[in-house]
Amino acid sequence: MKVSKELSQSRMPTEHQPASNEAKLPAAEIPIEHDLDPGASVEQTPAGSLGRILPEATLARLTQYLRALGAMQARGEARTSSGVLATEAGVNPAILRKDLSLLGSYGTRGVGYAVTDLVEQISKAMGLLRQWRVAIIGAGNLGRALSGYGGFRSRGFEVVALLDSSPDVVGTTVGDLQVQDISDLDEIVAATNANIGVLSVPGAAAQDLCDMLVQCGVRSILSFAPVVLQVPAGVVLRKVDLATELQILAYHAQNLDS
Amino acid sequence: MKVSKELSQSRMPTEHQPASNEAKLPAAEIPIEHDLDPGASVEQTPAGSLGRILPEATLARLTQYLRALGAMQARGEARTSSGVLATEAGVNPAILRKDLSLLGSYGTRGVGYAVTDLVEQISKAMGLLRQWRVAIIGAGNLGRALSGYGGFRSRGFEVVALLDSSPDVVGTTVGDLQVQDISDLDEIVAATNANIGVLSVPGAAAQDLCDMLVQCGVRSILSFAPVVLQVPAGVVLRKVDLATELQILAYHAQNLDS
DNA sequence: GCTTGTGAACACCTTCACAGCG
DNA sequence: CGCTGTGAAGGTGTTCACAAGC
CATH class of the missing domain: 3.40.50.720 (NAD(P)-binding Rossmann-like Domain)
Incomplete structure (x- = not known):
């Protein structure tokens, strides 16, 4: 059986990862798609309703933060900092702060982030509720x-x-x-x-x-x-x-x- | 050293992954993530030896080209062009040509690429021989x-x-x-x-x-x-x-x- | 003091557009 | 004429470094 149906001329804005990655699997990825693979499919700004648009790369990292934060919760840790969380998630602290600032999430300068708070913010932003x-x-x-x-x-x-x-x-x-x-x-x-x-x-x-x-x-x-x-x-x-x-x-x- | 991306990440591609990740799996993400993981250890360009360093994104696409080329071989097609191959692989023709030029692979202007030749070049570059x-x-x-x-x-x-x-x-x-x-x-x-x-x-x-x-x-x-x-x-x-x-x-x- | 949040610099990728050449 | 190969332009994502603020 053939793969591509010549139907749609218009090329979808899809494709990875990448994954990569991306997956993305990859990635897919997955995924992801990063790809995985490589890049992943992305939708245009979905109406201005409420959506903050998060970069694909940020999304992939957010899931890692969630995981690390889950482990912290399990260990009973209430607060963390970008340095600690970044190490745990395997990323650079600067980009972690940038990612979180995209959510509008507030940490406290000189102190750090509240673990439970962050989990909630990220989960909400990613549609995991x-x-x-x-x-x-x-x-x-x-x-x-x-x-x-x-x-x-x-x-x-x-x-x-x-x-x-x-x-x-x-x-x-x-x-x-x-x-x-x-x-x-x-x-x-x-x-x-x-x-x-x-x-x-x-x-x-x-x-x-x-x-x-x-x-x-x-x-x-x-x-x-x-x-x-x-x-x-x-x-x-x-x-x-x-x-x-x-x-x-x-x-x-x-x-x-x- | 960098750590992860996801899928895929690739980084998915995975990921991803990137994932990517992606990936990325992440992709099998191997992705992811992307995943894909990071540029892993940074290899110095192995001087002139033989190593061309290929960007992660290019690698993910090369595998897609391979797949499309395999289908063409199965159909008995001997030649193809960046336009056709790009469509089949789901990418932009310009970047396909750029990817292939990184391999030093030669197409023929006005004509296109020899399918079997390309398969060999890509396989060699990716270490699949x-x-x-x-x-x-x-x-x-x-x-x-x-x-x-x-x-x-x-x-x-x-x-x-x-x-x-x-x-x-x-x-x-x-x-x-x-x-x-x-x-x-x-x-x-x-x-x-x-x-x-x-x-x-x-x-x-x-x-x-x-x-x-x-x-x-x-x-x-x-x-x-x-x-x-x-x-x-x-x-x-x-x-x-x-x-x-x-x-x-x-x-x-x-x-x-x- | 400490850690966040962010502008600016940088690096990487992709797309465009066209020159080069069979 | 057609298609490749590529310089230049345009984006996107990451890192740096520091000002802001608890």
Whole structure:
């Protein structure tokens, strides 16, 4: 099956990471997409409503701050400073302060930041106070691994459905989820109110399934498929590419040896 | 030394990752993050030897070009142009030409590029002509999924070992690999000559296992653990952070809705 | 004193536009 | 004429260094 449909001339403002990175996987990334990979998809200023627009690079770091802050909370630390937090998150203190100032978050000069406060500010800015419901498309090895990944549930992400097209897999149980048939996607998305789709399917099938997700109203998609996907404006796509990550690693490894 | 980006980061690409990250995974983020990780140890331009230093962003794209070129080969196309290839890879034609010119690769003005030639040039520049042997640390869901991931074997990456610490898992068979005991890491790395390590272990165990890998002489590591890892200079670390990828996605999704 | 917040300098990437050349 | 290769321009992201303020 072919990858690109020549439909849309207009090139989406997508693409990583990078990840990079970005994933970004990368990245994807994822992600991310930084990419991962490389860069990730970005939307134009979404109406002036309330949105502060945060740079992609800042977003990636904010998640690291959240993690470090979580560890501090667990250790019972109430206050921290840009120096300490930056070390823990593995970044430069200056850019950490700049990131936080983008949120409008206030620290106290001469003192530092209140841990709980920061967690709240960052979570709010990143949209983590909502409950996100994830539908995983593709119950192969990766899809099953993702559905059981503890790191998701821990921060407001709930896997509400796991779908596949193969009759051999549909109906089997993975964790506490039963694999459902992809042809019921529409009803399942509606019933579960899933708002994030994860594509863990072979490259050849990815664009079609991506289109299906979009058609069902899912507007945020994380793809692990090793292909370039096209999505209409108004849909956010991030890509995590495992083969890409290894290849970039190979490049650096080669350079070390030479 | 810098630390991380995500996916991908790449940095994702991952990331990402950058992720990127991205990445970045982060990308397998290896990303992320991006992820991607940092410029890792800063290599001096190896003087005139042979090393061209390629920007991280270029590396991420080169892998996409490779993929698109592979599809062209499969379709029996012998020549292509920056316009066509760029579309297929989802990038701007100008930057594609710039990327390729960094390799010293020659196209023909007025004509385009020879597909097979480009594949060779890019593969060589990225170190993909060697055989890379991958040891996967952690035979949980993710580790098992990775060990069976077809995308690895397809471009010179061979999974030569799958290790775990749990007695329940050691000795079991995954695909055509038998899970080995992590305490034998040293011998296994020596016997298989593994030169890339993949960490698919819980965050709490990651730094220790990372250190073990380094001690055994593995100097290229791709980590899926949701923690910041420290490695000595001379070791390349990339990171793919799945939770980060989803969080960045959540941010964009929230912004769409508002 | 200490740490934050930020302007300015810097480095890196991307896009544009066109010269160069088959 | 068409397409590559690239200087120059434009962005974006990071680091530096210091003023502001508890």
